[in-house]
Amino acid sequence: MLSLKDVVVGQAILPPRILIYGRPGVGKTTFASKANRPIFIQTEDGADVAGAARFPKAESYEQVIEAIDLLANEKHDHGAVVIDTLDWLEPLVYEKTVEDGKQNPNFKTKNISNIEDFGYGKGYEYADMYFRTILDKLNNLRSSKGMAVIMLAHSEMKRYEDPASEGYDRWMPKLKKKAAATCMEYCDIVGFANYYTSMRQVDKGFGQTKNIPIGDGSRVLYTQEKPSFIAKSRYDIPHELPFAWADLVAAIQPVKELKNGTN
Secondary structure, three states, X not given: OOOHHHOOOOOXXXXXXXXXXXXXXXXXXHHHHOOOOEEEEEOOOOHXXXXXXXXXXXXXXXXXXXXXXXXXXXXXXOOEEEXXXXXXXXXXXXXXXXXXXXXXXXXXXXXXXXXXXXXXXHHHHHHHHHHHHHHHHHHHHHHHHOOEEEEEEEEEEEEEOOOOOOOEEEEEEOOOHHHHHHHHXXXXXXXXXXXXXXXXXXXXXXXXXXXXXXXXXXEEEEOOOEOOEOOEEOOOOOOEEEOOHHHHHHHHOOOOOOXXXXX
């Protein structure tokens, strides 16, 4: 029976759960490779370039689960687990959903061959259970092994229908709507990584000017939502940071002392 003795006060000191998304080549894998002794669960190639510890590329949902369970059950010194990337994990989840759907007697009358065949968006609802299984297992690594959770994704421009104004385009993780919502809700930080740009006014002649974007190749991590992209942070950190693991950790540390391997 619940009582007031069960009330918990104070901050829970746990490693962060982070989703970083951005364009190809912006440095997402390099960013994650600088975490505390990270190990990558690969659904696409890339961690080999960063030289990070990694499992062989997962070709199925079961292989992803197997890797997470191994980290939970075996002794190791890895301080962070990295899913690289969510948008390449997504089709593995849908393949698993379809595979199980074919065996489900409720769908015997349907010719289930892809995630859309469940009808009325139900396939994505069923797939969400498999995503949540992965997130629950990652949460277990966080609580039992003290591991930070870093999930990487590519970005894409999507139409956002704002009920308070006209719709507009903005950067989002390259995931279906249901999967994106579940993964972003799970995370403490959703960061949009991009190249830093500023605007310069140039003379077009005849008294006319125009603004052109300029940049020096530096990269930035945005942690608070703006109309042009989605982002969030449960920590009180700057809305804009250099895109480097050390800078993110330095911003979080004054808020709460992490166990995620800042040493």
